[in-house]
Amino acid sequence: MQVPRRIAHLDMDAFYASVEWLRYPQLKGLPVVIGGGRRGPDELLARLNAGPHERAWTAADLADIPVEFFPRLKDYTGRGVITTASYAARRFGVGSAMGLMKAARLCPQAILLPADFEQYRRYSRAFKAVIREIAPVLEDRGIDEVYIDFTHVPGGQREGGRVLARLIQKSIAQATGLSCSVGVAPNKLLAKMASEFDKPGGISIVHESDLQTRIWPLPCRKINGIGPKTDARLQEHGIHAIGELAACERAWLIEHFGNSHGAWLHDAAWGRDERPVLTETEPVSMSRETTFERDLHAVRDRAELGAIFTRLAEQVAADLQRKGYAGKTIGVKLRYDDFQIATREHSVAGYTNDARRIRQVAGQCLKRVDLTRKLRLLGVRVGTLVKLDSISNQPQTHTMPWQTAMDAGAETGELF
DNA sequence: TCTGGGGTCCTCGGGCCC
């Protein structure tokens, strides 16, 4: 007797904000926006202590700093977007990816905290470890969400998965103080939608028979994989709800959206998804990019740009070395002042994770793009990765001399 | 006053080889 597939999607509730509340309990329930800085409490303390009041706060005081001392959105000057906003801030219309200046007009009194990704990663590892203890088949989907295969976990079938979901929720809360929402369904696609049904703190169980009543009334945009572009095209054809998408002929969707995308849209609308829960995936590329404080010009700001470029190459190289990878496709990414993006890449003969080599090849790529226009972003990327222990006869952090020689074209890297 | 950073996957066109 074969048991039905039960897949869970677990999504942490307001993850970044909740992690911050553990450190700053006095901010709980207030409109809080995270963004405009990446050094966490160090940056916050530096900002607070630069103010006019008499005492110098230290890391030990974080939970006791009165709310009125925290920086407000309205006082922020500079570029940047919101990484995340607390539920209280969202009520003002503020949301992720919104420019900080625009957000300041909507909710000037919101507290602005610098992000602390190291801390978020620590909590991410912690809650995932808790889940693995209970249900080992877990797929990492980013810092704050996972898929879990409940099918063969003891108790995973009870009440459609609700009993196990409850156990996981409680264990995470106990270990970390954080709350999450869980959806359990026959596949990843439906589980992902289900986890949103009852946020925060909810558990939603979806069966195949719920398709028409619970999935079809939802807007197409709720399907993971239908973004703003596809949604707009669907709307042009009068398709708004998933049920309307399901009513479309498969052949018609293929005609309008292409073989692969059209068929996928049809399957998704009918709740069909056979993707397995992947416990291990290898990275395909690693990159570093940065948006400048002001737009830069390749000629007039050559020195500044060159220094940034070198730093990006060093950071990517360090990331590769730390994680034990090397790559052979090296590229650059530029964003012009009008937000147009250009990318150039070049594959070299041998794998490398050497900063100088990466900068050199990336510099060649940079020569192939329009550098007469002002730039607002520069990035360096290394792709086609291999794990270093799989080519363990080669040096760990260097390019083989013969590989460099084979790529004579990349030998003339001056500034770019 | 706009619009981050780090990824994945797909498509399409061109070059190359058989």
Next chain:
DNA sequence: TCTGGGGCCCGAGGACCC
């Protein structure tokens, strides 16, 4: 020798996600 595929790889760009 000429022409016409098909298959594959590479590079550029786009859509999408967290």
